[in-house]
Amino acid sequence: MIAPQRLWSGLGALETTVAGLAWLGGALAAVAQGWIFPTAALLPPMGLLVVNLAAAMATRPGLRGSVPLLLFHAALLFFLLLLGVSRLTYFKGQAEVTEGIPFDGTVIGSESGPWHRNRLDRVEFAQQGFEIDYALGLRRGEIRNRVRWRDEFGEAREGGIDDDHPLVLEGYRFYPTANKGFAAVLTWTPRGGVPTEGSVHLSSYPSHAVPSIDWTLPGSDIPALTLLRMADPPADPERPFSFRLPEKHELVLTIGGETRALRPGEVWDRLEGRLEYQRLTTWMGYLIHYDPAKPWLIVAAFFAVGCLGWHFARRFARRDWTEDVTSPLPPGEG
Amino acid sequence: MEFEHGLLALASLIYGGAGGVIFVQARRGTPPGWAAAALVGGGWMIHTLSLWLRWGRLDHGPFLNLHELLSSNVWSLVLILGILFWRLPTVRPAAAVAAPIVLVMIAWMLHADPRDTHLPPTYDTPWLYLHVGFGKVFMGLTLAAVGVSGVVLVRWFAWGRRRFATLPRDEALDELAYRCLAGALLFDTLMLIAGAVWAQDAWGRWWNWDPLEVWTLMTWLLLALTLHLRPAFNISPPVHAMWILLIFTSAFLTFFGVPFFSTRPHQGVV
Numbered sequence A: 001m002i003a004p005q006r007l008w009s010g011l012g013a014l015e016t017t018v019a020g021l022a023w024l025g026g027a028l029a030a031v032a033q034g035w036i037f038p039t040a041a042l043l044p045p046m047g048l049l050v051v052n053l054a055a056a057m058a059t060r061p062g063l064r065g066s067v068p069l070l071l072f073h074a075a076l077l078f079f080l081l082l083l084g085v086s087r088l089t090y091f092k093g094q095a096e097v098t099e100g101i102p103f104d105g106t107v108i109g110s111e112s113g114p115w116h117r118n119r120l121d122r123v124e125f126a127q128q129g130f131e132i133d134y135a136l137g138l139r140r141g142e143i144r145n146r147v148r149w150r151d152e153f154g155e156a157r158e159g160g161i162d163d164d165h166p167l168v169l170e171g172y173r174f175y176p177t178a179n180k181g182f183a184a185v186l187t188w189t190p191r192g193g194v195p196t197e198g199s200v201h202l203s204s205y206p207s208h209a210v211p212s213i214d215w216t217l218p219g220s221d222i223p224a225l226t227l228l229r230m231a232d233p234p235a236d237p238e239r240p241f242s243f244r245l246p247e248k249h250e251l252v253l254t255i256g257g258e259t260r261a262l263r264p265g266e267v268w269d270r271l272e273g274r275l276e277y278q279r280l281t282t283w284m285g286y287l288i289h290y291d292p293a294k295p296w297l298i299v300a301a302f303f304a305v306g307c308l309g310w311h312f313a314r315r316f317a318r319r320d321w322t323e324d325v326t327s328p329l330p331p332g333e334g
Numbered sequence B: 001m002e003f004e005h006g007l008l009a010l011a012s013l014i015y016g017g018a019g020g021v022i023f024v025q026a027r028r029g030t031p032p033g034w035a036a037a038a039l040v041g042g043g044w045m046i047h048t049l050s051l052w053l054r055w056g057r058l059d060h061g062p063f064l065n066l067h068e069l070l071s072s073n074v075w076s077l078v079l080i081l082g083i084l085f086w087r088l089p090t091v092r093p094a095a096a097v098a099a100p101i102v103l104v105m106i107a108w109m110l111h112a113d114p115r116d117t118h119l120p121p122t123y124d125t126p127w128l129y130l131h132v133g134f135g136k137v138f139m140g141l142t143l144a145a146v147g148v149s150g151v152v153l154v155r156w157f158a159w160g161r162r163r164f165a166t167l168p169r170d171e172a173l174d175e176l177a178y179r180c181l182a183g184a185l186l187f188d189t190l191m192l193i194a195g196a197v198w199a200q201d202a203w204g205r206w207w208n209w210d211p212l213e214v215w216t217l218m219t220w221l222l223l224a225l226t227l228h229l230r231p232a233f234n235i236s237p238p239v240h241a242m243w244i245l246l247i248f249t250s251a252f253l254t255f256f257g258v259p260f261f262s263t264r265p266h267q268g269v270v
């Protein structure tokens, strides 16, 4: 049996640090090659480094001898633990929100840590349209996105967000993205049933010159292919333009092998029911990000850099740069 | 535009001349003198003018394509090494070890497509400028460490010992290289922090494991590893020098290799 004292100082040894860092580097290379998922690859070496750091802070004279160096490593330990908290509680997802229809907490694609409690259903906001200018060659400018939301005091608020300034609600950060386009608002009334109004999001524009979507009629498994035919498409690679709704357009629907072109307000009566094309509007794709550890990670990182600078400044001030450093060392220093 | 490229070609020519003078003086075993300093300074000022014209014309900094990355890094490397060798006359001949790397970058820059670039909306933030600025200081200090500790490696050979005989002894060079590396670690860390803040604002996440992020982290880990190898294993100056070379290679490939195969500094996020 190894005595706890010896085990502890072995874990805190610099050789363990070197081994841990080398292991982490190897794991990182595997991540870079896409061989392994980051969390699975990095957790074991990071765990070893956390134990190593804690043990070294308790036992290593080299660390305990310098206050800034000790504080730097403490900040590093705190940072690693915060990374763990971040992994356990984070949320990342995407949502598409139709202009004028409130966000209902539905996301398309998300991932989160095991301790994340989803509170997206408490978020209240609605998309109010957006403006984007494009330069020559379809080069996108900044997104100016209008939103209406309810703040933490229950007050209704209105304002703008953009590429760099998200809407933050309940700790979730909503960023507008280049994934956006046209949405068709439709009402479907199955024969003998009640009408449902909804919107279908046509594929992103202008990245798709002819936006389209495959969907199924609500409450059925009848596929409906929809595409937008525009007489005056707003996008033009030859000159600058602004994103806008096309003035003249038709929604071309193919249901059960039959195709119809509908203008806003027009109706298609079918055997299974009645489809009314109400109007064309827009949808915005949002990136949603939640990470409660983030502000603390930044604080720990800046604190660590400050301590590291302090340590080096103190260490290097002991001997002059221009003369002593480049001349032979006095015995016992280095 | 033509004028701006002409100035860059002229600056490159003068840098080439400066490199020639530095090598000739190293062959003779003498430190670079006023002629080399005047050529480096003159080339750098013309280079500055060329970069300034491009910046004014495109209304954004030179960091979007490979040509701009190489040009602005040559500019900052010349500046940082220039200051170092000006302030530390005893190690001035080490310029002959660092210069070939800068000259290769200049040749590469002249071959890279100088096409105009467009600033994506997510790049319009002060954090980007901080990120790029910290990265340049990091790279400059790492190259300085390579230059100084490279002398230790070159002195393994008889011809190297002859040419670099006037420089301080290996332990002293090793200490100086270590100091450069310590500064490099500070600025590398700051670069990572500023990059993460920028990425959070721009793309809604502070880290995404894109190739550039992974390789930058790898370089940072190598730096941490090297700083612990010294106290843990008491490594000798030549071994330390080889680690420094490895760090520089990793940083160099991250800066110029990853954008080379993924066309944009940060791929897929614009």
Ligand code: HEM
Binding pocket: A012, A013, A014, A017, A049, A050, A052, A053, A054, A056, A060, A061, A062, A063, A069, A073, A076, A308, A315, B185, B220, B223, B224, B225, B227, B228, B231
């Ligand atoms: C994760 C586990 C780590 C442990 C257990 C650890 C431990 C130590 C110890 C014991 C020392 C004192 C060396 C001596 O005896 O003189 C030291 C120094 C140092 N460590 Fe760490 N370290 C760790 C990670 C890191 C990391 C990730 C960095 C960042 C790059 C770092 C940067 C430094 C620096 C800059 C020094 C000062 C070296 C000097 O002044 O010569 N450490 N570390």
